[in-house]
Amino acid sequence: MAEAARKTGASEQRPVTALRGVGAQLAERLRRLGVTQVQDLLFILPAGYDDRTTKREIGALAPGMRTLVQGEIQLTEVVFRRRRQLLTRLSDGTGFLTLRFFHFSASQQEGLARGTRLRCFGEVRRGPQGLEMIHPEYRRVADWSEPVEETLTPLYPLTEGVTQGRLRMLIAQALRELDGAGVRDWLPRELVEDLRLPSLREALHYVHRPPKNARLEELAARRHPAQRRLAFEELLAHQANLRLLKRATQTDPAWALEDAAGLAARLLASLPFRLTGAQARALAEVEGDLHAERPMVRLVQGDVGCGKTVVAAIAAARAAGSGLQAALMAPTELLAEQHWRNFRDWFQPLGLPVALLSGTQPARTRRSVLETVASGEVRLVVGTHALFQEGIEFADLALVIVDEQHRFGVQQRLRLQEKGRRLGRFPHQLIMTATPIPRTLAMTAYADLDVSVIDELPPGRTPVQTVVVPEQRRDQVVARVDQACRGGRQVYWVCPLIEESEELRAQAAEETAAALETALPGVRVELVHGRMPSAKKDRAMSDFKAGRIQLLVATTVIEVGVDVPNATLMVIENAERMGLAQLHQLRGRVGRGAAASSCVLLYRAPLSPLARRRLEVMRKTNDGFEIARRDLELRGPGELLGTRQTGLAQMRVADLMRDADLLPRVQAAAEVLLGQYPDNIAALSARWLAGAEQYGRVG
Numbered sequence: 001m002a003e004a005a006r007k008t009g010a011s012e013q014r015p016v017t018a019l020r021g022v023g024a025q026l027a028e029r030l031r032r033l034g035v036t037q038v039q040d041l042l043f044i045l046p047a048g049y050d051d052r053t054t055k056r057e058i059g060a061l062a063p064g065m066r067t068l069v070q071g072e073i074q075l076t077e078v079v080f081r082r083r084r085q086l087l088t089r090l091s092d093g094t095g096f097l098t099l100r101f102f103h104f105s106a107s108q109q110e111g112l113a114r115g116t117r118l119r120c121f122g123e124v125r126r127g128p129q130g131l132e133m134i135h136p137e138y139r140r141v142a143d144w145s146e147p148v149e150e151t152l153t154p155l156y157p158l159t160e161g162v163t164q165g166r167l168r169m170l171i172a173q174a175l176r177e178l179d180g181a182g183v184r185d186w187l188p189r190e191l192v193e194d195l196r197l198p199s200l201r202e203a204l205h206y207v208h209r210p211p212k213n214a215r216l217e218e219l220a221a222r223r224h225p226a227q228r229r230l231a232f233e234e235l236l237a238h239q240a241n242l243r244l245l246k247r248a249t250q251t252d253p254a255w256a257l258e259d260a261a262g263l264a265a266r267l268l269a270s271l272p273f274r275l276t277g278a279q280a281r282a283l284a285e286v287e288g289d290l291h292a293e294r295p296m297v298r299l300v301q302g303d304v305g306c307g308k309t310v311v312a313a314i315a316a317a318r319a320a321g322s323g324l325q326a327a328l329m330a331p332t333e334l335l336a337e338q339h340w341r342n343f344r345d346w347f348q349p350l351g352l353p354v355a356l357l358s359g360t361q362p363a364r365t366r367r368s369v370l371e372t373v374a375s376g377e378v379r380l381v382v383g384t385h386a387l388f389q390e391g392i393e394f395a396d397l398a399l400v401i402v403d404e405q406h407r408f409g410v411q412q413r414l415r416l417q418e419k420g421r422r423l424g425r426f427p428h429q430l431i432m433t434a435t436p437i438p439r440t441l442a443m444t445a446y447a448d449l450d451v452s453v454i455d456e457l458p459p460g461r462t463p464v465q466t467v468v469v470p471e472q473r474r475d476q477v478v479a480r481v482d483q484a485c486r487g488g489r490q491v492y493w494v495c496p497l498i499e500e501s502e503e504l505r506a507q508a509a510e511e512t513a514a515a516l517e518t519a520l521p522g523v524r525v526e527l528v529h530g531r532m533p534s535a536k537k538d539r540a541m542s543d544f545k546a547g548r549i550q551l552l553v554a555t556t557v558i559e560v561g562v563d564v565p566n567a568t569l570m571v572i573e574n575a576e577r578m579g580l581a582q583l584h585q586l587r588g589r590v591g592r593g594a595a596a597s598s599c600v601l602l603y604r605a606p607l608s609p610l611a612r613r614r615l616e617v618m619r620k621t622n623d624g625f626e627i628a629r630r631d632l633e634l635r636g637p638g639e640l641l642g643t644r645q646t647g648l649a650q651m652r653v654a655d656l657m658r659d660a661d662l663l664p665r666v667q668a669a670a671e672v673l674l675g676q677y678p679d680n681i682a683a684l685s686a687r688w689l690a691g692a693e694q695y696g697r698v699g
Contacts, residue, residue, distance in 0.1 A: 014038045019173050021166075029161040030170075039183050041174040042204050043687060044167070045230070045653055046154035049219060052121050053149050053212035059094030063126045068148065069097060070119040070141065076112045088112045090120070097124075098132035117141045121153075137165070151209040152216075171208060178204060186680040186687070187233060191669055195232065203229040222658065231654035232662050232669075237688035238651075239670040240681045242447035246297065247674065249448070252426045254295040255324055255398040263321030263350055264314050270349050271310070278456035279307050285452045286315050286430060290399075296428035299446050301435070302454030303624035304588025305461060308432045309339065311454070312401045313346050315430055320352055320379040324398035328382045331404045333358045333534060334541050338563060339403065340382040347380060357383035357392070360534055402431045434588070435581060435628070447670075455625060463622045464591040466599045468575075468615045477571055477600055478519050485523045485550040490567040492589055493553045496574050512573070513553040520551065528554040556582060565593030575601035575618075576611035580631035583618050610634060652688070 016035055017027050027036075035041055052068045061067070071092035079085050086101040086109055099120065101108070112118075122136030156167045177183070178201060185192070185200035192199060198206070206226035210219060218224050222231070259265075264287070268275075275283065282300055289296030300308050316326035328343070330336040340356040347354055355369045355378040372378040376395030381387070421427075431449065469477060481491050493516065495509035513527040526540045526549040544552045545564050556578075570590045575583060583601070591597035601615055617630045656663075673681055 016041065016170075019170055022170065026162070026166075029159055032159040033157070033162070038174050038177060039687065041171050042178060042183060042208070043230075043652065044156055044171065045207055045227075047157055048155045049152040049210060049214075049216060050121065050155060051212070051216070052153045053151070055119075055148060057094040058090070058092045058097045058131075061095070061097065061124045061131055063124055063131065065124045066122070067124065068119065068121045070117070070144065071097065073112055073114055073116045073118060075114060076109065078109065086112075088118075090118060096130060098127055098129055099136055099138070100127065100132050100134045102135070111140070117144070119146075119148075149212075151211055152214055152219075154208055175205065175208060184683070186677075186683045187236075187669075188672070188677055188680075191672060192229075195665060195669075197229040197232060198225055200229070200233070202226065222653070222655065227653060228659070228662070231651075231659050232666060233684065234651055234654045234688045235659065235662060235666045236669050236673070237681075237684040239447050239666050240673050241685055241689065243670050243674055244678075244681055246448040249295050249297050249426070252295050253424055254293055254426050254428055255322065255396075256293045257290040257318045257322040257324070257398060257428070259318040259321035260323075261321035263317040263352070266350055267314055267317040267346060271346070273458065275310065276307065276454075276456045276458055278302070278454040279311055282308075282452040282454050283311050283314055285450075286311060287318065289450070290315060290318055290428055295426045296430065297449050298429070298452060299431045299433065299449040300452045300454065301433045303457065304434045304585065305592055306434075306454040306457055308434070308454060309342060309403075312403075312430055312432060313343055315399060315428075316343070316380055316401065317347070317350070317352075319399040319428075320347075322398065324396045325373070325376065325379050325381070325394055326399040326401065327380075327387055327394070327397055328401040328403065329387050330382070330384060333360060333384055334538055335403065336382055336384050337538070343380060343382060352380060353378055355381040357381055357386055359384060359386045397427050399428045399430065402429065404433060404435075434585065435624075447667075462591060462594065462596050464570075464587055464597045464599050466587065466601065466619050466622075468601045468603065468619050471602060471604045474602065477602065478516065480600070481516070481551060481569065481571065482520050482523065484569045485520070488566075489569065489595070490544065490547065490549070490564060491551045491569040491571065492567060492586075493551060493571045494573065494586055495553065495555060496577055509553055509555050516551060516553060523550050524548070525551045525553060528552060556586065563592055564589070566595075567592070568595050568597040570597075570599040571602060572599065573602045574604060575615060576603040576607055578614075580614050580617060580627050580634065583614070584624055584627045587618070587622075 014037060015027075016022050016030055016038055017024070019038060022030070030036075033044060035044065050066060054068065056065070056067045056069055058069055058071060061069070069090070069092065071090040073088055074091050074096070075087075075089040077087055079087055083102060086104040088099040088101075090097045090099060097120075099112075099118075117140060118138050119141050120133060120136040120138040122133035124131055124133060126132075154168065154171075156164060156171075158164065158167065183200065183204075187200070197203075203226040206214075206224070207230065215224075219227070222228075282302075286296070286298060286300070289298055300311060302308050312328065316328070319326040328336075328339055330339055336358055337356065340354060343354040355373060357366070357369050357373070361369070369378075369381070370392060373381050374393045374395060386392070481493070484491050493512065495512050509527060509529050513525055516523075517525045526543065528537050528540045532540075540549065540552070543549045544567075547566060567590050570587055572578070572583065572586055578586075587599045590599060599618075601618060603611070603615065607615070613630075613634060617627060617634075621627060654662075673684075
């Protein structure tokens with residue numbers, strides 16, 4: 001980073017306080033927008049544009065127009081109705097327009113005196129005394145012939161204390177510096193020319209100052225070449241960083257796990273089932289990596305119930321059989337405990353103890369676990385994020401297994417990896433996700449990982465039948481729940497909210513639980529939601545797993561939850577409000593045994609076109625990869641990756657679905673940068689990646 005910063009030039013590194021009018025208070029407000037240097041202002045890109053290049057006569061105005069008008073003030077007065085208001089009456093000879101202000105000062109009132117000439121911009125509305133604008137932007141003009149704007153006016157995202165006007169002035173200053181070669185184009189010229197993209201300077205000028213003949217529809221869709229140039233650079237910054245991270249791990253030394261004790265083979269032979277072809281293929285890829293003296297960084301992705309955990313357990317057995325340690329990190333205590341029980345049952349016949357480490361364990365139990373892990377007495381440990389906290393030491397951690405990667409993010413995973421660093425060696429990493437991701441997106445989002453896919457379910461798993469039912473048929477659904485419980489089966493009933501909200505009109509979980517207890521007097525009902533104390537929530541889930549509860553009413557806290565083969569019916573309320581990825585994860589809680597299972601999607605009419613398409617996809621397919629593909633089409637990458645992944649879901653310009661055609665060229669360009677211009681990557685990171693340090697080593 002230092003070399004790139006040196007090459008960047010002093011002007012690009014100038015603090016924003018170097019600009020006229022920026023003091024400490026404004027600098028702090030700008031920091032909330034990610035602006036600390038002058039160049040950062042150029043990459044706050046407009047969310048939209050106003051057209052102030054043409055004036056309209058007041059007599060030609062109609063409600064709904066956003067337009068520029070000018071006229072002379074006929075009257076300004078303060079009126080007291082339900083609230084104090086300042087009204088200014090404007091005329092241009094063709095008609096009258098009222099300017100209405102609810103927030104105003106005495107000096108503002110004085111500045112709007114009769115006879116003052118104004119030029120105003122705002123949205124025209126129908127008011128009690130004719131057409132009006134509420135809180136328009138305005139300025140006084142000395143001469144009617146003063147020129148109007150020559151370019152479209154950008155609308156920027158704001159933070160408290162920074163107005164549009166102030167931000168436009170600051171960005172105008174930054175653009176003037178850009179003309180003086182103040183910001184360097186970090187894409188090599190031959191790359192830009194080959195891609196037929198505009199230069200950085202041309203792109204930035206266009207997006208901040210589009211000409212008045214610019215096509216607003218193209219700009220709104222972010223398909224203009226200037227926007228595509230910036231999207232390409234942003235995607236490239238992410239891609240190159242992840243590839244750099246992958247390259248760094250490939251040069252690190254690691255333990256070659258030879259498994260002299262043969263524990264992996266013994267575990268595989270002791271399992272009461274055979275691996276599917278897809279599991280065997282993924283395991284072969286994992287074991288091939290574990291033989292090498294460089295760290296494995298592999299993602300195993302597959303649908304709910306495809307058997308990823310067994311593959312992870314065999315990899316852990318290889319570490320233990322090599323005299324080293326393996327740790328599995330899960331996102332919740334409930335899921336950690338489930339993994340621990342599975343590992344305990346599988347490894348008990350091999351004489352290998354498995355430790356559980358969580359944040360809510362009694363102090364004495366926790367202390368005992370820490371001692372056995374630090375001494376190397378325990379080779380296998382399962383836990384939550386508590387595993388990478390300070391004060392936890394491993395004797396010789398050779399394999400890190402992370403479940404549901406998108407719930408942790410890169411930085412936490414790297415922190416656990418650092419805990420395994422010993423004698424200059426790094427542990428292998430095996431990352432699991434039950435969220436299938438389309439290949440194009442996976443290659444971009446997980447460019448630092450090798451990817452294995454388990455695309456086959458174990459035999460005996462019956463597909464879940466999904467039905468879509470309107471709210472009016474709730475009584476029939478309740479009767480079906482009663483029938484399932486009386487038949488010895490268990491049921492999930494999922495609600496999206498904890499408390500009632502008039503705005504969302506969603507049935508609250510607490511009210512639903514009470515109503516179902518009344519409607520089903522012979523059924524044992526329990527409630528679980530995210531605001532409950534962890535101990536109480538875990539107890540309820542454990543009781544459900546043990547069969548002591550027949551009907552579990554829950555919020556989406558059970559999206560990643562326990563394995564209950566006896567649960568054969570899932571009811572999801574307000575299903576129209578959820579994304580496909582979440583609906584599919586929830587549905588995966590049932591159908592985990594041999595008995596036929598069903599999922600009922602309850603919806604409230606009217607359905608939006610998007611909601612209708614989502615529910616139709618759920619009804620037609622159980623294939624997680626097909627659902628992921630449709631989810632990406634309908635909703636974008638945020639649903640698939642989660643908000644705490646690599647930041648790809650919160651890009652400033654790029655959109656993985658819209659800009660998917662750029663991705664092959666982005667990957668090729670990343671190779672060029674890595675091979676010929678490695679210093680440029682750090683500069684691109686500083687420009688585009690807020691918190692780019694998450695891609696570096698975590699000390």
